[in-house]
Amino acid sequence: MSRRRHSDENDGGQPHKRRKTSDANETEDHLESLICKVGEKSACSLESNLEGLAGVLEADLPNYKSKILRLLCTVARLLPEKLTIYTTLVGLLNARNYNFGGEFVEAMIRQLKESLKSNNFNEAVYLVRFLSDLVNCHVIAAPSMVAMFENFVSVTQEEDVPQVRRDWYVYAFLSSLPWVGKELYEKKDAEMDRIFASTESYLKRRQKTHVPMLQVWTAEKPHPQEEYLDCLWAQIQKLKKDRWQERHILRPYLAFDSILCEALQHNLPPFTPPPHTEDSVYPMPRVIFRMFDYTDDPEGPVMPGSHSVERFVIEENLHCIIKSHWKERKTCAAQLVSYPGKNKIPLNYHIVEVIFAELFQLPAPPHIDVMYTTLLIELCKLQPGSLPQVLAQATEMLYMRLDTMNTTCVDRFINWFSHHLSNFQFRWSWEDWLSYHQRILDFVPPTFSALCPANPTCIYKYGDESSNSLPGHSVALCLAVAFKSKATNDEIFSILKDVPNPNQDDDDDEGFSFNPLKIEVFVQTLLHLAAKSFSHSFSALAKFHEVFKTLAESDEGKLHVLRVMFEVWRNHPQMIAVLVDKMIRTQIVDCAAVANWIFSSELSRDFTRLFVWEILHSTIRKMNKHVLKIQKELEEAKEKLARQHKRRSDDDDRSSDRKDGALEEQIERLQEKVESAQSEQKNLFLVIFQRFIMILTEHLVRCETDGTSVLTPWYKNCIERLQQIFLQHHQTIHQYMVTLENLLFTAELDPHILAVFQQFCALQA
């Protein structure tokens, strides 16, 4: 994009003077497009595009200054992967128009303060980095940047604030140094050394209780899974030792040095970090995911080491690209593979590592899991000659290290791999795997056939000849006939009336107390007849909802319904999951019943299987969504009332008194609903945690008496499932911290179990 082309478009005249207001929007859109597109593939060099764009913007400053300011602040915040391109642009503008440079810096500081106050800490990091790179572009004077960093690091001296707050300010400082460390050290080495000393002493004394909960692998080999600040510190230390020589970052401003060094610089105003408030929510700590090193790609360019600053910058930029384009999978893939400087690094390895880092991130991936599957498929399509091989290599590596991988991450790996394979006709080097399989089958005893997934068929206990002697058999047959002839709920009730209650000597006159046999014959027969498909089963649940509700009225009833359903469908985990979902949604069972059922002895054989946890987490999510929904209804009703009050004080309408009454009643009802929902939610978590504590304690005590090691595979699975509850629902659980601490996670608890709670507390401490 050249200056000449622009003036061609406008016949050489002053464009803005001739344009009407309705064209102003067009110009603003055009400006936005020009700014966003700079740096993309172009016939001209980046330098010439930047110079041209600077000229255009300078010319438009008189009429579009505030729009241009806003645009540049926005790209600073939202396109961090193009940081140095935009700082160069600002540098060029500042060289031509000192006042504009000053206004831009002020605008950036305002934006930084706003981001910090509104808990947008990730964006705030990009703003700080942008400001620091402006030092390289002669827009900001180095000493004033150092002063800002001094204020940042002095936050580590604050008392009675969460560690995560102090962490953020240290992170914002350290993560800007790859860009500006050299310049700051050259100008102010004594001050920088002091800041480093402060930082180092803070890093040594800060707590790292949270680390085990966030590591993808528990093993330290082949690559240690480091806490993010520790890793960054090591990287910066190494950079400092290398005298701040950094060769990876693209620095367009170097080409303009002669222009830029003539520019006048601005001083950053003294920056006081906004104080900690009750509403402040800081980013959670992270553990850096590493799976590759230079030995994994011996043929290609050398992969930067784990403590090299290049590694940090590459990973940061790739994560930023995904963050910018997650909704557009093709664009995202294209942007990733066209990462600048890709010929000097094994880019495919970096891309695969960064994607898996996000997919396996604890507590949760930044984006929905399925996005990563589809993104990897797009990448395979875009680079069919190189990326699939790297992906295959990664998969095998991940597979080999499954035994030390966090259970939640194993789940995600399984789901990713199976979905991925289904898009490639399940093609894999199965020959290698299957030949091994045959070998195993040859020597393994038939008992291992239990590992083969069963045929997902329904198990009906009243189905064959041998079931004649089972209690309730005749009623089951009767029910089957009734169902097939489209009986009503009442007809079913009357058939069930005659079923004796094995729990009691004489039947209750009320007729419908908990009767496990009634539940058994009804649920078995109905589910068996409806087994053909999900839709059939859902119809059955809907049609005989009344019978279900009555039979499952008590807590024991609910539990028994789930038990019987499980007996029928134990070979078909997916059917179990959808039936549980339907039964919750139609209020045949409640969430607490599902939780109790999952921890019951009937499920102990399947306790480590994925479907059990999918059901539990889905149940918790439904509970959470329910609470949020009612809270929202209450808020909306309150707002409506407030609006009505305002209108009443504006008009003088007597009739609104009556309207108020109805609305106030509704609000009262909703208030009660919210309280009851929150109470149910709290109870659900209490039940879950209580049951975890019980089974873990049982295991720990047994190991102690037997003198065996606690760390069995079952234990690893169970303790990580407990961690998963905390991690996956941390925002909700946070409300109940005090109760949990006082009731369940007390000091008397076994330290193995208490550690999980302490790790969780450390995430926001």
Place this chain on the structure above:
Amino acid sequence: MSGGLLKALRSDSYVELSQYRDQHFRGDNEEQEKLLKKSCTLYVGNLSFYTTEEQIYELFSKSGDIKKIIMGLDKMKKTACGFCFVEYYSRADAENAMRYINGTRLDDRIIRTDWDAGFKEGRQYGRGRSGGQVRRKVFCAQPLPGIPVLNNVFCQFVFALLKITVPITLA
């Protein structure tokens, strides 16, 4: 001053409405578009005739909880004819399906999803001339019946098999 997203970052092309409008829709184009823009229901086309409800559930659950699936039927034969409707509880989940499931494979066929204004009785029947799904005039051979086990279960099986020597029960 913080401002909203840039146009470049607001792009969400997979979620946009296609050109298709239901000719049998009761209402004008504006009404139909309004419904499409807030719909939680997707039309899914180019399914294999053998693809089961269970398989559709498994794949489409990856973007959120499914409220309902309605299988498309041949109007004459009343058998599966290669399309279905998937309804989610939330719009956001349906959008993620459009972004990440549309254009990928189910039962080894590339499936196509599109917004639907909402299921109404009768819409489960194919409107093709012979009673099946309306297809673009491209020859597509019917695939052989696909692998009967579910993807996720298959994978767990493979992992489990190969972990026989390591005493761990996976998934």
